[in-house]
Amino acid sequence: MGEHPARTRRRGEELIKAIHDAVLQEVVEAGAGRLTMDAIARRAATPRTTLYRRWSDPLDVLLDALYHQHPVEEPTPGADDLRGDLIRALRLMADWALSPAGRAVAAILTDPKSAALMSEALFERVFANRGGTFTRTVLQHYADRGRFPAELLTPVVADIGEALVTKRLLDTGTPPSDEDLSAIVDQAILPALGLGP
Amino acid sequence: MGEHPARTRRRGEELIKAIHDAVLQEVVEAGAGRLTMDAIARRAATPRTTLYRRWSDPLDVLLDALYHQHPVEEPTPGADDLRGDLIRALRLMADWALSPAGRAVAAILTDPKSAALMSEALFERVFANRGGTFTRTVLQHYADRGRFPAELLTPVVADIGEALVTKRLLDTGTPPSDEDLSAIVDQAILPALGLGP
DNA sequence: GATATTAGATACACGACTGTAGCTCAAGAC
DNA sequence: GTCTTGAGCTACAGTCGTGTATCTAATATC
Structure with a gap:
């Protein structure tokens, strides 16, 4: 009877990473003005309550996601070119x-x-x-x-x-x-x- | 008892102009993703039904407003400068x-x-x-x-x-x-x- | 292994916006 | 002056997102 076969429960870093990915995808598809906690949670496959535990609104999630992005690669001047x-x-x-x-x-x-x-x-x-x-x-x-x-x-x-x-x-x-x-x-x-x- | 003292009823061009102005102001303040028929109608002081008679959704109103904008002034090359x-x-x-x-x-x-x-x-x-x-x-x-x-x-x-x-x-x-x-x-x-x- | 966290799953009341319907009456056309 | 158009007003059911509360069970910590 195991419909969803014991999906491992995510915590901490792993979960947050999934949420950050979700909000970035959402903003690309919907735009900043159409971000909702609901859509982010759905995409990250987590309850909204989890989001509210850490962030207050969708933009809060988005800004946090950006803050934790890896810095962009720096151009490294090579030979004399x-x-x-x-x-x-x-x-x-x-x-x-x-x-x-x-x-x-x-x-x-x-x-x-x-x-x-x-x-x-x-x-x-x-x-x-x-x-x-x-x-x-x-x-x-x-x-x-x-x-x-x-x-x-x-x-x-x-x-x-x-x-x-x-x-x-x-x-x-x-x-x-x-x-x-x-x-x-x-x-x-x-x-x-x-x-x- | 005349609260609103017989405000003249707007029609055609005049009304549409007011709606176009409203949607442009709305998009500046709220952003394209947060446009709503409701807010546009409120700002233009007209019932929503009036909007639905002509347009299907907020972006439709916005695109129409842009379409009717006056063209931008062209730079006219002057002296030899x-x-x-x-x-x-x-x-x-x-x-x-x-x-x-x-x-x-x-x-x-x-x-x-x-x-x-x-x-x-x-x-x-x-x-x-x-x-x-x-x-x-x-x-x-x-x-x-x-x-x-x-x-x-x-x-x-x-x-x-x-x-x-x-x-x-x-x-x-x-x-x-x-x-x-x-x-x-x-x-x-x-x-x-x-x-x- | 016992304990503390905290994700996961509901549920709910509230508000905002939607799209449509019905009516009244002012403005323009004839 | 009569007629037609369409703005103004109100109401409503339906949907979606919100923010909170409650319970459960998995995971980490000791």
Whole structure:
């Protein structure tokens, strides 16, 4: 008579991980404004009471999930290849932006209610490797080595790559091709560093 | 006993305008995912039945409101002043993005449910003056006059200004200053056209 | 093995929004 | 002035999410 054959009961880390995964999937499918405790609990296959024991509302769950995300991989400047490193950095960024965590961040940034709840601390933690760090790390590395004038590495210039990738993702919603990323590097970033073709 | 002293009854255009305004305000305050017929009706001070007579659900109302928005002002290249015209174009864009209509568009673009409902036609109509038209109009004008090599006006280059303004709005949420816009033009757009300092 | 936690399974009252129905009456058309 | 349209008003049943309470049994701790 064992309908559900003694499903092992989850606790602690394992359970929380399942809930975090559930809320990230939910926000991707439904949007930040349509998050409900009910849907999160259903997807995580746990009673709502379990959620209320730890969090007060759906956005609370979502922010907690983001807070516990693994930090994004950092671009590591390799050989003496500014162009290649920039492309790789943008690839990292695009991959992250299309992941559930990246999509969740986008949902939060544009949701009035969650934007208001974002603490400085969370913002720092989640976006430290986003705001400009992807290409900035690479650019700083080569600026230090004198590959281009350091005073050209302004906040605007450090943002060019991320901004163009973001815009492309907003416009098309599809992953950028290598050609797209190359074009961004060759036609926008390198010229801004005085490294025209 | 006349509590509400014979409020004139609205019809047609006037009423629809009020509803369009209401839904745009709602989406700015609550987000696309939290739109309800109820809240829209309340804000427009009309019964819900009036909404159901024309639209099937809140997103339907929102998309209709956007469809009837006045087109955004076009940047008109003035004297022989590429730099100034670019800054003015970006100012137009930033102002629009911060308006209710602009915020509504941002909400829609990042809402999974409404993004799916966006028709090509609406996308064209609402975004014709967004995707790249703000600075592209200006750039095309000066490219035609040979102020810079026309082959440098690639899709990527035409997007640089809009992309950086968008990123700044996403990051800070506040209107960019004239200095911000000047920096974008001087440090990112002009170099990409081979017009360094 | 005994004990403390805490996930899992209900149940429930409450409120919000939905979609429809029925009616009254103001505004526009003729 | 009469007629037609459609806004304004009210009511209602149905659904979904909320937040809490209660009980159980599995898991961890000692």
